[in-house]
Amino acid sequence: xxxxxxxxxxxxxxxxxxxxxxxxxxxxxxxxxxxxxxxxxxxxxxxxxxxxxxxxxxxxxxxxxxxxxxxxxxxxxxxxxxxxxxxxxxxxxxxxxxxxxxxxxxxxxxxxxxxxxxxxxxxxxxxxxxxxxxxxxxxxxxxxxxxxxxxxxxxxxxxxxxxxxxxxxxxxxxxxxxxxxxxxxxxxxxxxxxxxxxxxxxxxxxxxxxxxxxxxxxxxxxxxxxxxxxxxxxxxxxxxxxxxxxxxxxxxxxxxxxxxxxxxxxxxxxxxxxxxxxxxxxxxxxxxxxxxxxxxxxxxxxxxxxxxxxxxxxxxxxxxxxxxxxxxxxxxxxxxxxxxxxxxxxxxxxxxxxxxxxxxxxxxxxxxxxxxxxxxxxxxxxxxxxxxxxxxxxxxxxxxxxxxxxxxxxxxxxxxxxxxxxxxxxxxxxxxxxxxxxxxxxxxxxxxxxxxxxxxxxxxxxxxxxxxxxxxxxxxxxxxxxxxxxxxxxxxxxxxxxxxxxxxxxxxxxxxxxxxxxx
Amino acid sequence: xxxxxxxxxxxxxxxxxxxxxxxxxxxxxxxxxxxxxxxxxxxxxxxxxxxxxxxxxxxxxxxxxxxxxxxxxxxxxxxxxxxxxxxxxxxxxxxxxxxxxxxxxxxxxxxxxxxxxxxxxxxxxxxxxxxxxxxxxxxxxxxxxxxxxxxxxxxxxxxxxxxxxxxxxxxxxxxxxxxxxxxxxxxxxxxxxxxxxxxxxxxxxxxxxxxxxxxxxxxxxxxxxxxxxxxxxxxxxxxxxxxxxxxxxxxxxxxxxxxxxxxxxxxxxxxxxxxxxxxxxxxxxxxxxxxxxxxxxxxxxxxx
Numbered sequence: 001x002x003x004x005x006x007x008x009x010x011x012x013x014x015x016x017x018x019x020x021x022x023x024x025x026x027x028x029x030x031x032x033x034x035x036x037x038x039x040x041x042x043x044x045x046x047x048x049x050x051x052x053x054x055x056x057x058x059x060x061x062x063x064x065x066x067x068x069x070x071x072x073x074x075x076x077x078x079x080x081x082x083x084x085x086x087x088x089x090x091x092x093x094x095x096x097x098x099x100x101x102x103x104x105x106x107x108x109x110x111x112x113x114x115x116x117x118x119x120x121x122x123x124x125x126x127x128x129x130x131x132x133x134x135x136x137x138x139x140x141x142x143x144x145x146x147x148x149x150x151x152x153x154x155x156x157x158x159x160x161x162x163x164x165x166x167x168x169x170x171x172x173x174x175x176x177x178x179x180x181x182x183x184x185x186x187x188x189x190x191x192x193x194x195x196x197x198x199x200x201x202x203x204x205x206x207x208x209x210x211x212x213x214x215x216x217x218x219x220x221x222x223x224x225x226x227x228x229x230x231x232x233x234x235x236x237x238x239x240x241x242x243x244x245x246x247x248x249x250x251x252x253x254x255x256x257x258x259x260x261x262x263x264x265x266x267x268x269x270x271x272x273x274x275x276x277x278x279x280x281x282x283x284x285x286x287x288x289x290x291x292x293x294x295x296x297x298x299x300x301x302x303x304x305x306x307x308x309x310x311x312x313x314x315x316x317x318x319x320x321x322x323x324x325x326x327x328x329x330x331x332x333x334x335x336x337x338x339x340x341x342x343x344x345x346x347x348x349x350x351x352x353x354x355x356x357x358x359x360x361x362x363x364x365x366x367x368x369x370x371x372x373x374x375x376x377x378x379x380x381x382x383x384x385x386x387x388x389x390x391x392x393x394x395x396x397x398x399x400x401x402x403x404x405x406x407x408x409x410x411x412x413x414x415x416x417x418x419x420x421x422x423x424x425x426x427x428x429x430x431x432x433x434x435x436x437x438x439x440x441x442x443x444x445x446x447x448x449x450x451x452x453x454x455x456x457x458x459x460x461x462x463x464x465x466x467x468x469x470x471x472x473x474x475x476x477x478x479x480x481x482x483x484x485x486x487x488x489x490x491x492x493x494x495x496x497x498x499x500x501x502x503x504x505x506x507x508x509x510x511x512x513x514x515x516x517x518x519x
Numbered sequence: 520x521x522x523x524x525x526x527x528x529x530x531x532x533x534x535x536x537x538x539x540x541x542x543x544x545x546x547x548x549x550x551x552x553x554x555x556x557x558x559x560x561x562x563x564x565x566x567x568x569x570x571x572x573x574x575x576x577x578x579x580x581x582x583x584x585x586x587x588x589x590x591x592x593x594x595x596x597x598x599x600x601x602x603x604x605x606x607x608x609x610x611x612x613x614x615x616x617x618x619x620x621x622x623x624x625x626x627x628x629x630x631x632x633x634x635x636x637x638x639x640x641x642x643x644x645x646x647x648x649x650x651x652x653x654x655x656x657x658x659x660x661x662x663x664x665x666x667x668x669x670x671x672x673x674x675x676x677x678x679x680x681x682x683x684x685x686x687x688x689x690x691x692x693x694x695x696x697x698x699x700x701x702x703x704x705x706x707x708x709x710x711x712x713x714x715x716x717x718x719x720x721x722x723x724x725x726x727x728x729x730x731x732x733x734x735x736x737x738x739x740x741x742x743x744x745x746x747x748x749x750x751x752x753x754x755x756x757x758x759x760x761x762x763x764x765x766x767x768x769x770x771x772x773x774x775x776x777x778x779x780x781x782x783x784x785x786x787x788x789x790x791x792x793x794x795x796x797x798x799x800x801x802x803x804x805x806x807x808x809x810x811x812x813x814x815x816x817x818x819x820x821x822x823x
Contacts, residue, residue, distance in 0.1 A: 105697070124684075
């Protein structure tokens, strides 16, 4: 669309149809009403944000528009014409493309191969030199560029996200739907990508619908916003007329967001965890943790901030005994610690890893058994020498299920049948129900809803208030700011920045996360 | 001619001769695995190919018709494997082992009357015409299937790197989700890849009965089909490296007989173990506790 057309839009607003309009969409999954009479109007040449908590129906709405699901009721029109979109292919034919939260790139292939692959038509024999030239020509018209011959797995997350967007433009999409496009990016990468997108929208090349939960990005980059709550429309409007507080109220409804447990002022306790000169490699044998050193004291939470993939995962695996260090040592209260089961018990070390269902549970085993993992071979669960008492495990679990409010059909249900928040509550119950001297937590609230997040953060804060040393690894800066007494930043496997919470500066931390601490 | 030259010639000739079935089976497995599926049943396909090729060559007098039939038998077994694997909750490794036993069993059953009669053999190309030495000429009797195998090696690489089918196959092997999102039918792509892999493995089997050793009996294959599947991992899913690995394996297998032919008879059985020792040594030397296998199609990495 040219600038002249845009002006025409402004003068006769009632006649010009929306780029995309969904009217009265409803979708039922079994007994769950995922979408209930939701409408959304995406004006041409705008960035429209779709806000909502997990499970609010954002993804369902978008998937109905893209043709993954068929809405039970309601219709979608594109450019004012009613459209019958039965598959993502139909959507693509109408110029609607989607960028998913998780990359859909083929990692082992090059940028050029990925772009060519996304196209509908291919010649039988590829002329790769010619294709690369075509792609170079296409890239020359774009505000950002990538080397077409680079394999995708060598790209940084921000570059991959740019490639996903390039892919949509390469395919000629005029409406692009993005599902939390910045969740894997550093703040500066996110600003760059969103800034470029917005510039393209303002040039009239694109119309963007963006799912997000970051108010800052919505405020800064979106023109309009639609808010969903529990499958229903909870509000909409022009971003210029709203502020983060009003949007948050729309998202969570009338109940005020629950506060994270209060931080009690306390003196820094004894030194608990000492990591010195730690180095470890990743699965590909490349250095991932480099000469890392850190101390954590009793009654403090040390938050490790950083963009995912900067060695945090490997660091956690070393501390949890899942990976061997190349060099360096870990001491707990002066004792060497190699993450053996016996050491964890005597030194009272507990761990909340990422993806608890995969890393801290056996999915097919019951809730009671999973809760008993740390202690099933000790009295009172052990009896007659080597036997395990299922009854004692079940009674123990029943108490914790009540204490921690774990929503489960019962202690004998398979833990994999629980929702993410309840799996995390069960793991938390197991890890925190005894005296703990060190708690290591990695992204403990990832993918959980507001209520579960508040509760789990409160539990972690309470443990700290009781004198537990907490090492918190999180890709979510809000979480680190909410919980930590001290923040360190990990970048490229190194500890690059350290600050007490009182002196923490978001801009400085962001620069360090992006690896530009000294630049 | 010195003994060393004799051994070297023996090893070269043996490398070409013994490597041929390895080459075909490993190229077939390479194709199948690139699409994200493992077919462990190629040992059964190999034996089935050997039997059917011998039978057709005996009945029609045309060894090439036998080779084609072996390939078709392989396609049928591949299709059966792919169909079984596309059923819900079916594990491709278990299906592969079942089909390996199935293929060997059916071949033994149908092949009973073929033990004894002589079928016409495949021709060889003489690449030793330039030499006056009979030894050189006999060592460089290159079988026609090996030449076809060489062409296939580069053909498979071209297919994977430069054609639409290759790109789709690799996409399915690297990320079934992405392939589905692009509208490709993952099961169908894997069906074709498994059928094509079966064809090559069947042709590899025809070499055993129609060239070397050159007759049909129940002891014809001694696990070449299984070893070839392992060679694909060794070759990191690259057709040209499959060729190199097959030649290396074939040459090492020929070491024992070559030494025997120049009079070194002590440790004959020990030398026959060379290919296995060599393979183990290279695997250990190139392995790493911390590193994942480079080049492995991502869909194979998942425990299914």
